[in-house]
Amino acid sequence: MTQPGILNATLQGLRVLEIGHFVAAPFCTRLLGDLGADVVKIEPLTGDPVRQWGEQVDGRSLWWSIHGRNKRSLAMDLKAAEARDIVLRLVAQCDVLVENFRPGQLDRMGLSETTLKEANPKLIIARISGYGQTGPYRDRAAFGVIGEAIGGLRHLTNHPPGSYDLPPVRVGVSIGDSIAGLYAAFGIMAALWQRDRAGGDRAMRTLDVALTESVFSMMEAMLPEYGRLGKVKQPTGGGIATAAPSNAYPTADGGFMLIAANSEPLFARLAELMGRPDMVRDARFAGNAARVAHAAELDALIAGWSGTMSTAELEAKLTAADIPSSRAYTAADAAHDPQYLERGMVREVMDPALGPVLHSGIVPHVPESPGAIRWTGPDIGAHSDEILSGAGFDAAAISSLRQKGVVG
Amino acid sequence: MTQPGILNATLQGLRVLEIGHFVAAPFCTRLLGDLGADVVKIEPLTGDPVRQWGEQVDGRSLWWSIHGRNKRSLAMDLKAAEARDIVLRLVAQCDVLVENFRPGQLDRMGLSETTLKEANPKLIIARISGYGQTGPYRDRAAFGVIGEAIGGLRHLTNHPPGSYDLPPVRVGVSIGDSIAGLYAAFGIMAALWQRDRAGGDRAMRTLDVALTESVFSMMEAMLPEYGRLGKVKQPTGGGIATAAPSNAYPTADGGFMLIAANSEPLFARLAELMGRPDMVRDARFAGNAARVAHAAELDALIAGWSGTMSTAELEAKLTAADIPSSRAYTAADAAHDPQYLERGMVREVMDPALGPVLHSGIVPHVPESPGAIRWTGPDIGAHSDEILSGAGFDAAAISSLRQKGVVG
Numbered sequence: 001m002t003q004p005g006i007l008n009a010t011l012q013g014l015r016v017l018e019i020g021h022f023v024a025a026p027f028c029t030r031l032l033g034d035l036g037a038d039v040v041k042i043e044p045l046t047g048d049p050v051r052q053w054g055e056q057v058d059g060r061s062l063w064w065s066i067h068g069r070n071k072r073s074l075a076m077d078l079k080a081a082e083a084r085d086i087v088l089r090l091v092a093q094c095d096v097l098v099e100n101f102r103p104g105q106l107d108r109m110g111l112s113e114t115t116l117k118e119a120n121p122k123l124i125i126a127r128i129s130g131y132g133q134t135g136p137y138r139d140r141a142a143f144g145v146i147g148e149a150i151g152g153l154r155h156l157t158n159h160p161p162g163s164y165d166l167p168p169v170r171v172g173v174s175i176g177d178s179i180a181g182l183y184a185a186f187g188i189m190a191a192l193w194q195r196d197r198a199g200g201d202r203a204m205r206t207l208d209v210a211l212t213e214s215v216f217s218m219m220e221a222m223l224p225e226y227g228r229l230g231k232v233k234q235p236t237g238g239g240i241a242t243a244a245p246s247n248a249y250p251t252a253d254g255g256f257m258l259i260a261a262n263s264e265p266l267f268a269r270l271a272e273l274m275g276r277p278d279m280v281r282d283a284r285f286a287g288n289a290a291r292v293a294h295a296a297e298l299d300a301l302i303a304g305w306s307g308t309m310s311t312a313e314l315e316a317k318l319t320a321a322d323i324p325s326s327r328a329y330t331a332a333d334a335a336h337d338p339q340y341l342e343r344g345m346v347r348e349v350m351d352p353a354l355g356p357v358l359h360s361g362i363v364p365h366v367p368e369s370p371g372a373i374r375w376t377g378p379d380i381g382a383h384s385d386e387i388l389s390g391a392g393f394d395a396a397a398i399s400s401l402r403q404k405g406v407v408g
Numbered sequence: 409m410t411q412p413g414i415l416n417a418t419l420q421g422l423r424v425l426e427i428g429h430f431v432a433a434p435f436c437t438r439l440l441g442d443l444g445a446d447v448v449k450i451e452p453l454t455g456d457p458v459r460q461w462g463e464q465v466d467g468r469s470l471w472w473s474i475h476g477r478n479k480r481s482l483a484m485d486l487k488a489a490e491a492r493d494i495v496l497r498l499v500a501q502c503d504v505l506v507e508n509f510r511p512g513q514l515d516r517m518g519l520s521e522t523t524l525k526e527a528n529p530k531l532i533i534a535r536i537s538g539y540g541q542t543g544p545y546r547d548r549a550a551f552g553v554i555g556e557a558i559g560g561l562r563h564l565t566n567h568p569p570g571s572y573d574l575p576p577v578r579v580g581v582s583i584g585d586s587i588a589g590l591y592a593a594f595g596i597m598a599a600l601w602q603r604d605r606a607g608g609d610r611a612m613r614t615l616d617v618a619l620t621e622s623v624f625s626m627m628e629a630m631l632p633e634y635g636r637l638g639k640v641k642q643p644t645g646g647g648i649a650t651a652a653p654s655n656a657y658p659t660a661d662g663g664f665m666l667i668a669a670n671s672e673p674l675f676a677r678l679a680e681l682m683g684r685p686d687m688v689r690d691a692r693f694a695g696n697a698a699r700v701a702h703a704a705e706l707d708a709l710i711a712g713w714s715g716t717m718s719t720a721e722l723e724a725k726l727t728a729a730d731i732p733s734s735r736a737y738t739a740a741d742a743a744h745d746p747q748y749l750e751r752g753m754v755r756e757v758m759d760p761a762l763g764p765v766l767h768s769g770i771v772p773h774v775p776e777s778p779g780a781i782r783w784t785g786p787d788i789g790a791h792s793d794e795i796l797s798g799a800g801f802d803a804a805a806i807s808s809l810r811q812k813g814v815v816g
Contacts, residue, residue: 007613008609013605035595035598054628062632063628063632066629134751137747145654145668146666152739155736156579157565166567173628186593189594192597193600196608205415207772212748219768220475222739224470225471226739226743237575256562260553324549328562329559340624343543343618348635354636359631
């Protein structure tokens with residue numbers, strides 16, 4: 001199958017069935033599809049509701065162009081009597097099932113784990129939910145913002161207690177869903193490796209990925225510091241509790257510049273650049289510990305300097321002085337960033353429905369067999385016929401299913 | 409090897425060598441170790457500098473107890489003449505090498521890709537860096553906060569433009585490093601599956617994971633909406649641009665409660681609970697689009713109500729009314745959460761150096777063969793002898809290496 005010198009796509013040969021919606025499960029399968037897996041997505045006849053989110057062009061979702069890329073769409077009414085048999089035929093053909101219904105919902109559709117295993121004894125099943133498949137919260141509705149709050153992220157995304165009275169902010173994307181989807185993708189590949197390798201155990205496994213826990217797993221020392229010392233980790237605004245100066249500083253044109261000059265040589269270079277070499281000799285700023293203790297005063301001095309310059313001017317000065325720094329990238333900054341462009345992380349893709357669209361590239365980058373954007377998010381049911389045909393339904397059967405409103 | 413009815417640990421049999429430091433690479437190997445991989449970490453004779461971060465007890469890091477768990481530590485001076493041979497002997501024995509030096513640094517240590525492949529032609533090499541192994545920014549210092557800013561996260565983590573003059577906040581953990589580490593873990597397992605499965609290609613691969621790109625990949629519709637419509641996505645504070653009410657609302661005791669009542673039945677229940685059933689008939693709040701347009705007024709009304717109650721009282725009322733909600737969990741909330749406790753996401757572990765310590769559990773949860781915390785973060789060089797012995801060095805050779813200061 002492979003050409004000389006060219007390896008397989010990293011996940012070529014992997015067959016994935018998604019019965020998911022919104023963000024977490026579809027993000028998981030996007031990652032698998034980006035690396036070359038064949039992803040069949042079962043979605044309602046009216047489409048995954050995420051197709052309605054965000055900006056639309058002529059009724060077409062720009063997000064979907066990315067979120068649905070490299071997937072084949074089978075539109076189906078999962079509540080129809082015929083649906084269960086179709087799903088099980090597809091399950092028999094695939095390596096992995098990814099779903100993010102509320103716990104128990106697939107069971108109620110006649111797709112219990114026992115049934116799925118009968119259809120495919122080696123199936124890897126990845127279940128993504130708000131709180132997990134077990135425990136007292138399992139039946140609660142899974143809203144991303146609530147999962148992030150329980151994961152501990154929301155409390156920490158704020159200015160220090162008492163410094164102002166606005167609420168902690170939401171990271172502007174559903175980061176908890178995406179992290180959970182990425183954890184599921186990792187777990188799927190781990191289970192597949194142990195299943196399929198020489199010396200592996202040929203065993204099915206289920207993955208129980210909770211949005212809350214996915215976020216919580218990234219909270220570093222928050223939990224052990226509380227348990228051992230009673231310390232409740234608090235938000236630190238734009239800065240870092242343990243290093244200074246490191247913050248986002250205002251510019252004259254309303255932007256913000258991240259400056260991380262929290263080492264002795266970097267701080268000395270910054271002081272020089274500010275025309276304030278005396279700062280290095282100031283006892284308040286002698287060494288990182290002193291700077292952290294006087295971070296507010298130090299930040300005010302830097303902000304007073306940074307605020308006199310445009311973002312571009314400040315950026316040029318900091319770069320020339322080799323001080324780690326960056327503007328807080330907007331969409332516009334990212335779209336024109338030479339590094340992103342050079343590495344294909346910003347690329348123009350032709351979407352049949354939308355015309356040329358900018359897509360973010362593929363992570364991780366695998367130089368020997370880079371992933372590909374084979375196609376953009378498809379229309380609802382764009383691949384229904386070929387998928388059903390591949391599962392053994394003939395043209396008459398497919399036509400009948402369509403007439404009954406089972407598939408679209 | 410397996411007992412009847414008990415499967416192998418998901419990553420049992422996987423051999424990983426880490427030459428990493430700080431957050432991203434060690435987080436990657438923690439994930440692999442949690443699922444059962446054998447992880448050998450090479451660290452300087454003075455230890456990974458991350459051991460100095462955060463709160464210490466008797467000179468021992470609480471974060472390290474988690475960050476280093478399930479790993480074996482080999483303390484070594486990588487600049488010593490003998491180091492290269494030792495590393496290559498270990499490389500010959502392992503499936504995966506994970507590193508997060510600046511691009512090119514391993515080459516300068518005599519550990520180029522060519523050399524590594526000679527030692528192990530099937531080696532999977534995961535490289536994690538700030539900006540990637542190629543491109544005009546490859547040599548820049550990789551600071552997490554700057555990577556997150558270039559990834560687009562920092563700009564969006566703020567209140568709406570013009571609403572206040574404080575800088576965008578840092579999520580209180582190195583989330584970009586952890587996300588990059590998780591992407592590397594996913595990529596490693598994908599490469600291993602294709603390498604090792606029946607029908608796989610038996611090929612080595614390198615993974616080039618950039619912190620910036622890992623974050624940027626999660627920015628949803630930000631890029632295509634800019635490219636097609638010129639829309640620059642802006643931060644939305646505590647709320648969501650497309651749904652209302654959904655925000656963090658203050659409580660009388662200084663906490664914040666997330667409330668997501670952004671559907672018609674949920675909003676009606678909230679209005680009833682507030683004793684303001686008239687809100688449902690208010691034209692400003694009729695339907696989600698109207699509520700989004702008047703989100704500030706709506707949020708002010710809800711905040712006026714929420715602020716009259718303690719967090720506990722408000723939480724009880726919202727739960728009784730079945731309205732999706734949660735306090736913004738602190739470390740204390742998480743430590744006592746019944747769901748986390750039931751699912752082993754908060755567990756007490758005996759650390760030989762620290763005594764009982766709370767650890768976060770293992771993600772993903774694999775019920776058939778759950779991961780384990782086999783041991784806590786080890787002392788520097790705790791496993792040097794057994795690792796070197798396993799690599800073919802006899803006691804005299806190890807003693808000699810230690811006397812020369814090559815290993816510790």
